[in-house]
Amino acid sequence: EHNDRFDNRDTVVEGGWLGNQRGALPWQISAAVSSDPDFSARYRVRAAATVRLNEGSDAFGTTLLSPSLQYADYTTGSVARLGFDLEHYVAGTALWLTPGFGLVRDEDGDNSVTWALGINWQLSATVRAGALLVDGAETENRVTTDTRSRSAYLHWQATPAVALRFNVGRHDRRNAYSRENAGISVAFRY
Numbered sequence: 133e134h135n136d137r138f139d140n141r142d143t144v145v146e147g148g149w150l151g152n153q154r155g156a157l158p159w160q161i162s163a164a165v166s167s168d169p170d171f172s173a174r175y176r177v178r179a180a181a182t183v184r185l186n187e188g189s190d191a192f193g194t195t196l197l198s199p200s201l202q203y204a205d206y207t208t209g210s211v212a213r214l215g216f217d218l219e220h221y222v223a224g225t226a227l228w229l230t231p232g233f234g235l236v237r238d239e240d241g242d243n244s245v246t247w248a249l250g251i252n253w254q255l256s257a258t259v260r261a262g263a264l265l266v267d268g269a270e271t272e273n274r275v276t277t278d279t280r281s282r283s284a285y286l287h288w289q290a291t292p293a294v295a296l297r298f299n300v301g302r303h304d305r306r307n308a309y310s311r312e313n314a315g316i317s318v319a320f321r322y
Contacts, residue, residue: 142172158182173204173211180215193223209239211269217248226254236269244269244278258289270305278306295319 133144148162159181166172180200188194200215217232230250237243246268254260263284270279283301290296296318303311 142166142168144172146176148178156184173206176202176204178202188221188223190223193221195220206239211239212237213246215246228252230264234268238269260287261285262287270303277308280304293321295321 133146144164144166146162146164148160150158150160152158160179162178164173164176166174178200179202180198182196182198185195185197186192196219198215198217198219200213200217202213202215204211213234213236215232215234217230219228219230221228228251230248230252232246232248232250234246234248235243236246246266248264248266248268250262250264252260252262261284264282266279266281266283268279270277270281281301281303283299285297285299287298288296296316298314298316300314301312303313305311
């Protein structure tokens with residue numbers, strides 16, 4: 133990932149591993165590093181697992197819980213996040229909801245609560261869309277501040293191996309500038 137902000141440039145490289153994806157307790161780990169960080173983390177590590185809370189029924193649907201832990205080291209200090217994210221598949225529909233809750237400890241030792249609410253819709257066998265509202269702490273330019281973010285995406289599985297994702301977002305940071313973004317990404321599975 134390469135970002136340009138205020139004439140500063142950061143490049144972040146991330147790798148991860150997904151394990152036990154077809155088992156009862158799928159998990160993932162990842163690590164990221166930036167060689168010369170102006171505003172990104174020098175390094176970041178993350179671990180998460182997913183547990184099925186219920187099998188679902190014709191009336192209720194399936195619910196998954198994914199606890200996660202993330203630690204990021206910035207030049208100004210470290211930021212840790214403990215998260216609890218849900219996926220609820222609404223019975224009889226192609227909709228699923230993604231509420232989440234997190235606790236963040238920033239570089240100053242201050243604690244804050246974050247929350248998120250997303251909605252996703254499988255429009256066809258190859259196209260899905262979604263929107264997300266997040267209120268919580270965001271660390272950027274080595275400063276953690278409360279941020280309200282709104283974003284939307286469109287995902288197209290062009291072939292079994294190639295997917296395209298289009299996204300837009302707006303991030304309103306308290307006592308700081310707001311930021312808008314748009315992106316296109318290509319994923320290739322081999």
